[in-house]
Amino acid sequence: MFLSYFLVLVFSFHCGLSATCPRRCSCDPAQSVQCYRATGIPREIPFTTRRLYISHSKIKQLQITDFRRMPALEELVLSCSGTESIENNTFKALSTLKSLELYKNQLKQIPTFLPPGLEILKLADNSINTLHASDFEGLMKLRVLDIRNNLIATLPPSAFSSLCNLQSLILDGNKVESVSAPLKLPKLKYLSMVDNKLNSFPTDFFVSFQNLQFLSLSGNFLTKVPLALPKSLLSLKLEKNQLKTVRLQDMKHLENLSEFFLTENQLTSIDGAQLLPNLTRLELSKNQLHTMPLRLPSRLQKLDCSNNLIQRVTAQDFQGLQDLKHLFLDNNAVRSFEAGALQQCAQLSNLALEQNLLVSIPLRQVDTLARLDLKGNDIEGIGEQELKDLKQLQVLNLRNNKISALDGKVLEYLPRLRQLYLDGNPWNCTCDLLRTRRALVAKGTDVRGGQCAAPAESRGESWMSSRKILQQCGDHLSSLERVKEERKKMKASEIDDDYYDYELD
Known part of the structure; x- marks a missing residue:
């Protein structure tokens, strides 16, 4: 009896919603429109x-x-609607409103007299140019404030004085050139001021941010790392600034820092990162480093030094880095790579060395390596000594080198090889190469073989699929091999050449 009555009520409520739902709207029983x-x-x-x-x-x-x-009403989202103005007190009576999002409109100021129970306020992508002392008055429960991509030039501390429970503040893409006084936001955990015009911070600016964990100041004009950063920081992003040096001595109190992003600055060297004992990720791509960073922290797991001017890699560079898993040295000028340089990196699984000046595969690599990228070097041959330690290797990229021959016996040292990229090399398509090809097909390795450069009659032919070459060597694929070949062609066509999957088995 009770169940029947309940179902009638639900049905009636649903019908009532449907009957009153406005044109060009959809309504559901969960009170969402x-x-x-x-x-x-x-x-x-x-x-x-x-x-x-x-x-x-x-x-x-x-x-x-x-x-x-x-x-x-608890949540209101009004986006992409060309809204220019909001009458005073429009939201004041909405005592249950917790989340207000008015992004991608044409607002020129913060709405006035917002309800005190508001917890989330998002006003991104508008034309707000000024913050007033009364804008956030009474919003003591506000946790998230997102005013990115506006026209704000100054940050008056009085505008934020009521936000005692604010945890996330996003100010990206504004026109802030300087900050004069600290903001008192004791519970702030996330602060982002990306793509502004900041060139410095007062020493006491971060003094009240005792719980700040994530700080992003990328895309500004900073020439120095801000001083007196909060000890609670876990992640610091300073990409796309104008840093020429980093005084790690001034950062040694950041004992909890796990991620440090310095991509696209003007750094010529880094020394002493071991002062950040819990650092696991260091991003130094697109700087002007001539040598590897010195004295790195032992817990480092990812190091990106790509797109620099590094010429030499030695064992001393990686002393104590037993936790390193991902190393990116692509797009440098590396000519010399000391044999066994990475032996202490007992967990290294991914090594990117493409677009350097190497003439051979570095010797005595760690046996944990799963991916090795050597595209765009000057490597002329592949030998037993270079591959014998790579028992766990799954992906080998040798594109665009100077390799002309490949001994199938050498590849027997790579029992787990899944993908082999060989195109862009000047292959001499002999019958020995075709036998190597057959061994790879039988093994199930996905191979990008490339085209023949010699002999003349085979020039331009694909040595992985040309029937002409197969017939010349008297090597005919069985029907099973043909099926495998077709599958590999289909699979290869789906692979993104620029995709870097460094989470292999």
Whole structure:
């Protein structure tokens, strides 16, 4: 009896919602309403609505009367609707509102008199140019404030004084050139000021951020790492600035720092990162490093020194790096790679050395290596000594080198090889090479073989698929091999040449 009564109530409620759902909107029993291409806030929205989403509409102005019939509203999203202005007190009566998102509109100021229970406020991609002392007044429960991609030039501390529970502040893509006084945000955990015009910070700017864990200042004009950063930091991003040096001595108090991003600066050297004992990721790509970083922390797991000017790699560079898993040295000028240089890196699985000046595969690699990229070097041959330690190797990229011959016996040292990239080399398509080809096909290795450079009659032919070459060597594929070959062609066509999967088995 009770169940029947309950079902009648649910059915009636659902029908009621459907009957009152406005045009160009969809309503569901969970009290959510979604509207598109509206010209105003629909009047027929059910009074029980808890979540209202309006996008891609033409609503130039919001008025205080628009939301009077929504006493249960908890979440309001109005995006991409050309909204320019909001009448005073429009949201004040929405006592249950917790999340307000008004991104991608044309607002020029922060809405006034926001409800005190608000926890999330997102106003990204508008035209707000000034923050006033009263903008966030009374918002003591606000946890997330996102005002990225506006026109804000200054950050008056008084504007943030009420935000005692703010945990995330996103100010990316504004026009902030300087900050004069510290912001008192004791519970802030995430601060992002990417792509502004900052060139420095006052020494005391971060003094109240005792719980800050993630700080991103990328895309500014900083010439120095800000001083007195909070000890609680876990991640620090300073990419795309104008740093020429990093005084790690001034950062040694950051004992919890795990990630440090310094990509696209003007650094010529790095020394002493061991002062950051818990650092696991160090990004130094696109700088002007001539040598490997010195004295790195023992817990480092990923080191990216790609796109620099490094010429030499030695064993001393990697002393104590027993936790290193991913090493990127591509797009440098490495000519010399000391044999066994990475022997202490007992967990190394991925090594990127493409686009360097190596004439041979570095010797005595660690046996944990799963991927080795050597594309675009000057390697002329592949020998037993170079591959015998690579029992775990799954991907070998030798594209665009100077290799002309490949001994199938050498590849027997790579029992787990899944992908082999050999195209872009000047192959001499002898019958020995074709026998190697057959062994690879039988093994199930996915091979990009490339084209023949010799002999003349085979020039331009693919040595992995040319029937002409196969016939010349008297080597005919069985029907099973043909099936395998077709599968490999299909699989190869789906592979993104630039994809770098460094989480292999």
